[in-house]
Amino acid sequence: MSMPVVSLKGITKSYGTIQVLRDVSLDVEAGEVVAVIGRSGSGKSTMLRCINGLESIQGGTITVAGHVVTQTAKQLRELRREVGMVFQSFNLFPHLTVEQNISLAPRIAKKMAAEQARGIACRVLEQVGLSEKIDAYPQQLSGGQQQRVAIARSLAMEPKVMLFDEVTSALDPELTGEVLKVMEQLAERGMTMVVVTHEMGFARHVADNVVFMHKGTVWEQGTAEVFFDSPRTPELQQFLRSSKVK
């Protein structure tokens, strides 16, 4: 197999005396979709945020698309050009239109001409089905639409991997669907994705591999079918039971 796009080896992280990540190792191959599930506080979001250096780590190494995650600002920026990130709270820039939100990073971080950046904005907006909202401001959009714009904003940087941090947790069930659909289409197009989620349906049907985080470490992982149909550890069995009830 080729070199993984994302590779975590023995990651440890603590806030003071509280260890939030212990010896986390994970490989994500090109074109693979990995869903990360687990209880709140299991370290899944923290792990995701380590991948693009939003959180620092105390031990281990993270490699993304050939870049080693370090803390020098310049190297981090080079890495972040290759890594898209979508947040739970959308985090669109409220003072900019949809188009400006999307074209900002290509223009500023990649020094792209305005016209070319606009072209990219049109393309990625079409991809998330929001072409008609190009001149709208974020607050004029529904939560689901805002999140799709946030996905488009990440896509505009043409990332090699995309990180999704509980991107539907702030949305109504009906809006969740439209965002998941966009993510599913991305997966079909071969995007490499790491998806921290509570959506078991998405994990089961879209992800190639599923990771169960528990007590700050990768407790169990496997292909979607094996993972859901024959979980090995009692912790995962219990977690799957409790999340089915919901």
Added chain:
Amino acid sequence: MIHQFGIHDILYLLSGAGWTLILSAVTMIGGGMIGFCVALMRISSSHVLHGIAVVYIELIQSTPVLMVVFLVYFGPGIFGIELPKFPAAALALVVYSSAFFAEIWRGAIQSVPRPQWEASSALALTWLQQLRYVILPQAVRVSLPPTVGFMVQVVKNTSVTSIVGFVDVSRAGQLISNATFQPFRVYLWVAAIYFVICYPMSVISRRIERKFNVRR
């Protein structure tokens, strides 16, 4: 030398008012520029820059503006340098106002939610680019009303420089009052001139505030 308060005196007051305006403008521009840099130092991740900014702000905010004026005016005398009145007055007010501008803008910048920094850094923007394109445009809205409000304070605070003999509108009033023995009439004029300068600024400040409150 006693004379009746007349048109000459009004003209003299107006020329003093001109100096008040010039001193105010210099203070706002100079204090604004230094204040902006100090605000950036205060939010920077460098402990040294942050520390310098905090000490600077605390020191000046805890000192009466009158003392800042005295220190700047009389301080250089120790080294045998005599600062002319206008540069001394301007320097003192620039230093004084910069600490307040810095705190106003630091607060405005920090009012922009943390995730805006995260989202823009995840998009590979540098710290300065984040500030320029994402954070400051949002901070400016928050900072406008208190900034204009403080500018009104700056105009009124220029009166303290009359104590070292700088002939602003207050000092002009004092001189005329001494010559005419009509202090009430003179200072009524002085107060009216301050009002004419400051009231429009207050109105503008309130308008800006309303405009941005509606938009939110």
